[in-house]
Amino acid sequence: MPLAYWCVLIAALMPLAIVSYAKAGTQNSNHNPREGIDDLPPAKRRAYAAHQNAYENFPFFAAAVIIAVVSGTPINTVNILAALYIVLRAMHAVLYVNDAATARSIVYALALVANIAIFVLPAFQ
Incomplete structure (x- = not known):
């Protein structure tokens, strides 16, 4: 299986x-896990x-990797770019x-x- x-x-x-x-060390209830997010300290809110941003970006990455591999793109190139990602x-x-915004x-x-x-x-093969 490729990297x-x-x-x-x-x-x-x-x-x-x-x-x-x-959520580590918080009093967050598992009954309402999204309640209390606004009460977290600033670093934990960030x-x-x-976490949300990682979920938002995942589908595009997964699709890109699968498309590239299935299309026969050189696997070393895909592996390097995926690891870099x-x-x-x-x-x-x-x-x-x-909080290093820039x-x-x-x-x-x-x-x-x-x-x-x-x-x-795959378009450049």
């Missing part, structure tokens, strides 16, 4: 890791936002939590470019 597929799994699980940090998305979450936006844009590159690679 790029493992990256899809990591991207699918990343939001869960981020939200675990957001982590919750990063994962690193950038992890950096995005850390920057989000630490750096976060730059890293977000770089991850988006990597994702677009994966998606369009």
Whole structure:
């Protein structure tokens, strides 16, 4: 199985890791898990936002990887771009939590470019 597929799994699980940090040590009720988000400290609210952003970006990444691999795009290129995407998305979450807005936006844009590159690679075969 190509590394790029493992990256899809990591991207699918990343939001869960981020939200675990957001909710760690809180009095959040499992009966109403989204209640109380506004009462979290600022860094934890940003982590919750990063968690949502990770979910929002996952479908495009997963589709791009699957399309590229199934289309016969050189797997080494897809693997490198997929791994780069994962690193950038992890950096995005850390920057989000630490309120580094400009750096976060730059890293977000770089991850988006990597994702677009994966998606369009089959067109250049």
